[in-house]
Amino acid sequence: MATNKVVLIEDSPVALEILQRLLNSSPDVDVVGVARDGAEGLEVITKTKPDVICTDFMMENMDGLELTKRVMADDPRPILVISNFVQKTDVDNVFRLLQAGAADVFPKPTTDSPTDYERLKSSLVAKIKVLSSMKVTARRSQQPLSGSVKPITSGAFSGTQPLMRNVSSRVKVIAIGASTGGLQSIQKILGQLPSNFPLPIICTVHVSTGVLSGLVNWLSSECPLKVKIAEVGETPAPGTVYFAPEKCDLEVDFRGKFIYSNCPVENKHCPSINVAFKSLAQFYGKAMAGVLLTGLGRDGAEGLQAIVQAGGITVAQDEKGGGAFGMVKEAITMEAVQQVLTIEKIAPFLLKTLSE
Numbered sequence: 001m002a003t004n005k006v007v008l009i010e011d012s013p014v015a016l017e018i019l020q021r022l023l024n025s026s027p028d029v030d031v032v033g034v035a036r037d038g039a040e041g042l043e044v045i046t047k048t049k050p051d052v053i054c055t056d057f058m059m060e061n062m063d064g065l066e067l068t069k070r071v072m073a074d075d076p077r078p079i080l081v082i083s084n085f086v087q088k089t090d091v092d093n094v095f096r097l098l099q100a101g102a103a104d105v106f107p108k109p110t111t112d113s114p115t116d117y118e119r120l121k122s123s124l125v126a127k128i129k130v131l132s133s134m135k136v137t138a139r140r141s142q143q144p145l146s147g148s149v150k151p152i153t154s155g156a157f158s159g160t161q162p163l164m165r166n167v168s169s170r171v172k173v174i175a176i177g178a179s180t181g182g183l184q185s186i187q188k189i190l191g192q193l194p195s196n197f198p199l200p201i202i203c204t205v206h207v208s209t210g211v212l213s214g215l216v217n218w219l220s221s222e223c224p225l226k227v228k229i230a231e232v233g234e235t236p237a238p239g240t241v242y243f244a245p246e247k248c249d250l251e252v253d254f255r256g257k258f259i260y261s262n263c264p265v266e267n268k269h270c271p272s273i274n275v276a277f278k279s280l281a282q283f284y285g286k287a288m289a290g291v292l293l294t295g296l297g298r299d300g301a302e303g304l305q306a307i308v309q310a311g312g313i314t315v316a317q318d319e320k321g322g323g324a325f326g327m328v329k330e331a332i333t334m335e336a337v338q339q340v341l342t343i344e345k346i347a348p349f350l351l352k353t354l355s356e
Contacts, residue, residue, distance in 0.1 A: 003029060003030040004028055004030065004128055005032045005049070006052050006053075007032060007033045007041065007044050007045055007050040008020055008023070008034045008055075009041035009053065010035075011059040014112045015056075015112050018112065018117045022121050023054075025121075026125045032050055033048040037059045038061060038067035040061075041062070042067065045077070052078050052128050053067075053077055053079045053080070054079075054128070056081075056083050064097070067079075068101055069100045069139075076136045076137055078131035078134045078136055080127060081105045081106065083108055084107070086105040086106070086208075091217050092217075094211050094214025094215065095217045095218045098184075098214070099218060099221075100139070103183070104180055104181060104207070105214070106124060107209065126180070127180045127181075130179060130181050171353060171354060172287040173201075174199055174289045174290075175277055175291065175307075176201060176202070176290075176291045176292075177273030177276070177290070177292050177299070178203070178204075179205075179295020179297070180295065182205060182294070183207070183215060186205070186219070188343050188347075189343065189346050190223035193223065193347055193350075195225065198238050200241075202230070202242045203243045203244065204276040204277075209247065212243060212246050213229070216229060216243060226239060227241040228240065228241070228243070229243050230244060232258055235256055248262065248271060249270065252280060261275070268299070273300035277303025277306055278302070278303050281306040281307045282310070285312065286312050288307060288310070288312040288313070289350065290313070291314075291350075293343075301333075301336060304331045304334075304336040305334045305336035308336050313339075314337055314338045315337070315338070315340075316331055316332070317341065
């Protein structure tokens, strides 16, 4: 089995040594180069052609944000930012990194204890394995971001998209499930939907603890819909995108209102796509559509099957779109996928479904 080639860029000698030893201890990862800052990192990346770039954020000479911009403009590759500065209190940092094209962020342990890093090894290696199979495209320089101004991007609503009127569809809710690296894919889907999209969209995503608020902030600037974390007791409203909270499963009760539930110890992912899909299928039945994006593992397959069994509509991202195909492949094996589409065609399919 081919290993995933990684370049590590980290200005702390201790953290660099620990990360290098940690990743090289996995049979699935091969650290092919290291660097102490972004400028040196660009040279190493050019020489080694890695599958994934793992970089710190705050560094001298060239920080992780500038490195991300340079790589995504000239030689796009999946970038995982591993840093102390992508925690819950660092919303702006997460926002800018995702805007620049970083595939995901991963909060670094608060200390340089090898034990703390070892505790995160499995989730870090899992992210690298998923990101190594992602296909990323070049991003040219973008206008500076302001905390008070939402930029208009190529994917965001610019007033030229047709508004939706006289919609009468049996579908009343859309659920989306995504794994590591799926943040950009969700943005592509949401960015194609009009501002008066008539249904609620409920998303369950495997992201590192502490980055959800940054993700919501970023998506709010990238799409015309309202984006927020689902709150207990809320009823899903049209034109709003809801995200499952961190460290809890998101479900709906018998009234259709959001509730949080504790994640079972045996569940690898929290929040779980399966849990959300099954709960929504039980309440909405045939009046829902489920979208499963590529990712590693099996989460989402059983949930998509529950939607099919309830009479709903199911869509999955095709293998050519990049990313590990495990979740979708499992769903296809279970005959839970009705439509397999490229990421660019998922939003048009949903819009067409609502107009039928």
